Amino acid sequence: MIQVGIIGGTGYVGAELVRLLSNHNKVHISGISSVQYKGKSLSSIYTGFYKINELICESQQDVVEKSDLIFLALPSGLSQAIIEKAVQKNKICIDMGADFRFKNEDLYKKWYGRDFINHDLHQQSVYGLPELNREHIRKSQIIGNPGCYATSVELALLPLISGNLIEKKGIIADCKSGITGSGKNLTESSHFVNCNENFSAYKVVNHRHTPEIEETLSNVCRENVKLTFIPHLIPINRGILSTVYTTPKDTIDLKSIYKKYCEFYKNEYFVKVLPLGEVSKISNVRLSNYCHISLHYDEDNNKLVIISCLDNMIKGSAGQGIQNMNIVLGFSEKEGLAALPAVF
Structure with a gap:
């Protein structure tokens, strides 16, 4: 033992x-x-x-x-x-x-x-x-x-970054986390009266997980990856939802991107790529070690949107x-x- x-x-x-x-x-x-x-x-x-x-x-x-x-x-x-x-x-x-x-x-x-x-x-x-x-x-x-945010965003982007499928700059990660992400020590933002029935951004373009995500993804593709990362606090105990906006290098077929994600994560027990049309939700990963990923394409604006959810504590x-x-x-x-x- x-x-x-x-x-x-x-x-x-x-x-x-x-x-x-x-x-x-x-x-x-x-x-x-x-x-x-x-x-x-x-x-x-x-x-x-x-x-x-x-x-x-x-x-x-x-x-x-x-x-x-x-x-x-x-x-x-x-x-x-x-x-x-x-x-x-x-x-x-x-x-x-x-x-x-x-x-x-x-x-x-x-x-x-x-x-x-x-x-x-x-x-x-x-x-x-x-x-x-x-x-x-x-x-x-x-x-x-x-880091918790970093895990969510990196898992969302790894298949695209490693496959050179998106622009390496202009990535936006809009992320929401439960209160436990702030740790046990009480802060002004984690007081009940400040977080209950509230939804607020914090450390806007100044969060420490930004350089962690950029360094990790840059090492993967050997290019300089830059992203705008905005975390938000939501009044739940646990969970992270990351909505990541990317620009494909070429016009894409969402079904082919979906196949690439399924292939990339086919041997990863804890990462689940949801069927097209499904949307990742915090409630479906809470109290587990799973990460759910859903894929969405805005054809009019050529934006590939990845939604990644996990339990920030697990x-x-x-x-x-x-x-x-x-x-x-x-x-x-x-x-x-x-x-x-x-x-x-």
């Missing part, structure tokens, strides 16, 4: 990791850490775990020592130093934050205000989007789990982290993630 630890186990991502890993047949949660709740039981923070998981929050060092693989569910900037020490102890590390999502240090510094503290570690790490980097993930000791975060864990450990990718979406 593989021993798995979670550093930052009491935030939304950490708690979701605990919930999902509790249904995994090949790993055991060896420990969780929390600075704020050290010494307290997980069930005293989340009553849903009462008499199911009574783990006591301990120090980061204790979790590292007793674990074979470690999830780091921490704010950006806090994982690098921990991973540097963990790798020296031959631990596998999956960073749920942004510290290992970038290969370009200048981009990371511009958007996160920090430097790489160990360049060798970043050379060893891999961007953990399974549908793109599965073989590299399989051999890596450090995996940077993608395929957009904890579930994808576990999918990466399954890959690196040689398990079935479905292990612990086979739950079907909620039907209502």
